Amino acid sequence: MIRFSHVTKEYPRTGTALSDVSFFINKGEFVFLTGPSGAGKSTILKLVYMEEKPTSGEVKVASHYATLIKRRDVSMFRRTLGVVFQDFRLLEDRTIEQNVAFALEVTGAPHGSISPKVSRLLTQVGLGSKSNNFPRELSGGEQQRVAIARALVNDPFVLIADEPSGNLDDRATRGIFQLLRDINSAGTAVIMATHNLDLVRRADLRVIEINRGKLVFDSGETTLAPPGRAPAANG
Amino acid sequence: MRLTIRESLLAFKRAPLLSALSILTIAFSLFAFGLFALVALNVSTALREVEERVEIRAFVTDGTTRETIETASGDIAAFPEVQNSATVTPEEALAKARKELGEFQDVFDAAVLPASIDIHLKPGFRDPATVKAVAARIQSYPFVEEVRYGEEWVAKLNTIRNIATAAGIALGIAFAAVAVIIIGATIRMAVLARAREISIMKMVGATDGFIRRPFLVEGLAKGLIGGALALLLTYFASSLISTYMMRTTFFTWQLALLGALCGGLIGLFGSALSVGRHLRKI
Numbered sequence: 001m002i003r004f005s006h007v008t009k010e011y012p013r014t015g016t017a018l019s020d021v022s023f024f025i026n027k028g029e030f031v032f033l034t035g036p037s038g039a040g041k042s043t044i045l046k047l048v049y050m051e052e053k054p055t056s057g058e059v060k061v062a063s064h065y066a067t068l069i070k071r072r073d074v075s076m077f078r079r080t081l082g083v084v085f086q087d088f089r090l091l092e093d094r095t096i097e098q099n100v101a102f103a104l105e106v107t108g109a110p111h112g113s114i115s116p117k118v119s120r121l122l123t124q125v126g127l128g129s130k131s132n133n134f135p136r137e138l139s140g141g142e143q144q145r146v147a148i149a150r151a152l153v154n155d156p157f158v159l160i161a162d163e164p165s166g167n168l169d170d171r172a173t174r175g176i177f178q179l180l181r182d183i184n185s186a187g188t189a190v191i192m193a194t195h196n197l198d199l200v201r202r203a204d205l206r207v208i209e210i211n212r213g214k215l216v217f218d219s220g221e222t223t224l225a226p227p228g229r230a231p232a233a234n235g
Numbered sequence: 236m237r238l239t240i241r242e243s244l245l246a247f248k249r250a251p252l253l254s255a256l257s258i259l260t261i262a263f264s265l266f267a268f269g270l271f272a273l274v275a276l277n278v279s280t281a282l283r284e285v286e287e288r289v290e291i292r293a294f295v296t297d298g299t300t301r302e303t304i305e306t307a308s309g310d311i312a313a314f315p316e317v318q319n320s321a322t323v324t325p326e327e328a329l330a331k332a333r334k335e336l337g338e339f340q341d342v343f344d345a346a347v348l349p350a351s352i353d354i355h356l357k358p359g360f361r362d363p364a365t366v367k368a369v370a371a372r373i374q375s376y377p378f379v380e381e382v383r384y385g386e387e388w389v390a391k392l393n394t395i396r397n398i399a400t401a402a403g404i405a406l407g408i409a410f411a412a413v414a415v416i417i418i419g420a421t422i423r424m425a426v427l428a429r430a431r432e433i434s435i436m437k438m439v440g441a442t443d444g445f446i447r448r449p450f451l452v453e454g455l456a457k458g459l460i461g462g463a464l465a466l467l468l469t470y471f472a473s474s475l476i477s478t479y480m481m482r483t484t485f486f487t488w489q490l491a492l493l494g495a496l497c498g499g500l501i502g503l504f505g506s507a508l509s510v511g512r513h514l515r516k517i
Contacts, residue, residue, distance in 0.1 A: 049438075072442060079440035089435055093249070105238050106441035150439070 001027045001189065002048060002158070007057035009043050009213075017043040019213045020057070025191065026221055027157070030184045032200045033193040035210035041193040044210065045162050048191065049083055050074050062157065079107050082151025082159045082188075086166035088143045090135040096146045097122065097131035103153045121149040125179060141172030148179060158189040165196060173199065242449035243456065246425060253428070254457065257421030261461025262468065264417055265498050268410035269469035272494070273483065275403040280484050282396050286361050291354040291370050291384040299350070299378040307376055308352045316360040316369050323351045349380065363390045411501060418505030422454050426513045433513070443514050450510045451503055458502020462495035 002025040009018040018040045025031055033041050046052040047059045050066055059066035064077050090099050100118045109117075122128050125145040127138075135143050144164055151159055161180065165173035177199060184190045194200065200207055209217035247254045295304055304322050312320040323331075328348040356369065366389050370382045426433070436446050473485045486494065 075437075075440050075442040077440075078438065083438055089431070089438070091432060091435065102435075103439040106436050106439060106445060108445070154440070 001025055001062065002191075003058075003060045004044070004047070005058045005060075007047065007054045007059055009040075009047065009052060010055045016213055018047075018054075018210075021210070021213075021215045022057075023208055023215060023218055024221060025189065028184070028187055028189050029221070030181070030190045030205045031192070032203070032205060032207045033191060033210065034195060034197070034200055034207055035216075036195065039210045040213045041210055042162055043213075045083075045160050045191065045193055048158075049081060049160055050077060079154045080157055082148075082154070082156035084144065084147045084151050084159070084161045084164050086163035088135070088140075088147045090143060090146055090150075092135055095132050095134055096127065096138065096149075099135065099146055100150045100153060103150045107154065109153075117153065118149075121152055122146075124152075125149045139172065140168050141175055144168065144172070144176050145179065148176070148183070152183065152188075156188060158191065159183060161190065161192040163193055163195075165194065165199070177203070239448045239452055243452040246429075246449065246453050247456075250425065250428060253421065253424060257418065257425075258457050258461045258464065260417045260421065261414060261457060261498065261502065262464035264410060264414040265462055265465035265494070265501075266468045266472075268407065268414065269465050269494060270472060271403070271406050271410065273469060273473055273485070275399065276486065277483050278399050279396075282392065282399070283358070285392060286358070287355070291356070291366065291373065291382060293352045293354070293373045293376070293379045294349045294381045294383070295351060296378050296380045297349065303378060304350060304352065307378070311352060311354055311373060314369065314372070316356050316365055318355045318357040320352060320354045323353055325350050352379075361389070361392075363393055411497075414498075414501045415505045415508070418454060418458060418502050419509045421457070422450060422506040423509040423513070425453065426450065426510055430513075446514065447507070447510045450506050454502040454504075454506025455499050456502070458505070459495060459499040461502070462498020465498065466491055466495050 004021050004023050007018055007021045008016070010016050021040075021044070033044060035041055043052065047054060047066060048061055050059075050061070050064070050069060053059075053066050061077070062080065064073070069077065090096070091102065094102065097118055100121060101114050104114045104117065119128065119131065122131050125148055127142060127145055127149070130138065130142070135146065138146070144167075148159075148161075148164075159180070164180070165176050168176065173196065180190050180192060206221070207217065207219045208215065301322075301324075308320045308322045311317055325348045328351065332348065352373075354369070354373070356366065360366075360369075366384050370384050373379055374382045433446055470485065473483050477483050485491075
C-alpha cells in the first residue's frame with residue numbers, strides 16, 4: 001500500500017533529510033514512526049502525502065508514484081487520506097462543526113450530505129455536544145479530536161498523524177491514542193510519528209525508527225496478525 | 236459557487252480595513268487614469284473640431300464660366316476623400332470678407348476677388364499626405380489658378396495628434412500597470428493573511444482552482460467597486476472643471492462602463508497573479 005524504495009530526500013539549504021530509506025506498509029496496519037527531533041519523521045510523512053517528492057528512489061502510495069503524479073492529481077489523492085498535526089491546524093474563526101464541514105465543502109461534497117456526516121464524525125470522536133464551540137474554547141485533546149474528525153471526512157485508507165500528542169498531557173495523549181486505535185480497528189491504516197517512547201513500548205505495534213535520516217530499526221511488516229515484537233533498539 | 240461567494244464575502248467581513256484600503260488604492264489609481272483619459276478625450280475632441288476647419292480652397296481663373304465651376308465642384312465632391320465641395324462666387328467671397336475682415340469694409344467691387352471652390356475632406360483623410368494629393372489633383376484642372384490648404388497647419392495638427400495618441404497609450408499602460416501591481420499587492424496581503432486556511436485546504440484535497448476562485452472573485456469585486464468609485468471621482472472632477480474653468484466633455488456611458496469593467500479586469504488579473512504565485516510556492 002505504501003512503499004518506500006531507496007528513498008533519499010535532500011533539501012537545497014539544509015542538506016540530506018533522508019538517505020536510502022526503504023519500507024513497506026500494509027493495508028490496515030498501525031505503524032509508529034519514532035526517532036529524535038529532526039531525524040526525518042516529518043519528511044517521511046510529507047513524502048507519503050506527497051507534499052514533497054523524493055530526490056532519488058521511489059515512493060508509491062496506493063496506485064500513485066510520487067515522481068509521476070501530476071499537481072492536479074495530488075489534490076484528488078489527498079482526498080483519500082487524512083492528516084493530523086501536532087498544532088491541530090484548525091480555523092480559529094469557525095466553530096468545530098464548520099471546521100469539519102470545511103474539509104467536505106472544499107472537496108465539493110453534495111451540500112445535503114455534509115451536516116449528517118459531520119455530526120456523526122463529531123460523535124465518533126466524542127465531541128457531539130460541542131459542535132457549536134470555537135476551537136479556543138476546547139482543550140488541546142479536544143482540539144486534536146476535531147482535527148481527527150476532519151481527517152476522517154473522506155473515509156481515508158490511511159490516517160497520517162505527525163506528533164498528534166506532542167502538545168498534550170498524558171491523559172489526553174492516551175485518549176487520542178485510543179481513538180486512533182479504534183479508527184485503525186475499523187480498517188484504516190494509521191501512521192503515527194511520535195517520540196513518546198512510553199506510548200510506543202506499551203502499545204506493542206509495528207515500529208519504524210529513523211535517526212539522522214536513516215532507517216535504523218523496523219520491527220517488520222504486520223500482516224494478518226500483529227507479531228507483537230517490541231522495539232529493541234529504542235532504549 | 237455558493238461557497239466561493241460566501242468565502243469572498245467573508246474576506247471582506249474579516250478584514251474590512253484592508254479591503255477598504257485596497258478598494259481606495261484601486262479607486263485612486265484608476266482615478267488618475269480616468270483624469271488622464273478625460274484630458275485625452277477633450278484634447279482629441281478639440282483637435283477634431285479644429286480638424287473640421289481644414290479645407291482646401293481652389294481659386295479659379297477670372298472669366299471661367301459659372302457652369303464650368305459648378306461641374307468641377309460636382310466632380311470634386313465625388314472624390315472618395317471629399318466630404319463636401321462648394322462653389323464661392325466673387326460676391327459671396329466679398330460678403331464674407333466684409334463680415335470677417337475690417338479692411339474690406341470699404342470695398343464694394345466684387346471683381347477684386349476671385350471665385351473659388353471650397354473643399355472639406357472626410358474624417359480620416361485629413362492627414363498631410365492625403366490633403367496634398369487631393370490638392371494636386373484639383374490643381375490639374377486648367378482653370379484652377381491656385382490651391383491653398385494651409386500645408387504647415389495640417390502638418391502641425393497631425394504632429395500634435397500623434398504625440399497625444401502616443402502619450403495617451405504610454406500613460407494608459409503605465410497607470411494600468413500601477414493598478415495591477417497595487418491590486419496584486421493587496422490581494423497578496425489577503426492571501427498571506429489566509430495562508431493557514433490555504434494550507435489546510437490543500438491538505439484536505441482542495442484543487443488549486445477551487446482555492447483560487449474566492450480570491451479571483453474578491454479581486455474582481457474590489458476592481459469593480461474601485462472602478463465605479465474612480466468613475467464617480469472623475470465625474471465630479473469633470474463637472475468641477477466644467478463649472479469653474481472650461482467646458483469639458485465627459486465619457487459616453489459606454490466608455491464609462493468600459494472603464495469600470497477595466498477596473499474589474501485589472502482586479503481579476505492582479506489577484507490571479509498573486510494567488511498563482513503563492514500556490515506555486517506551497
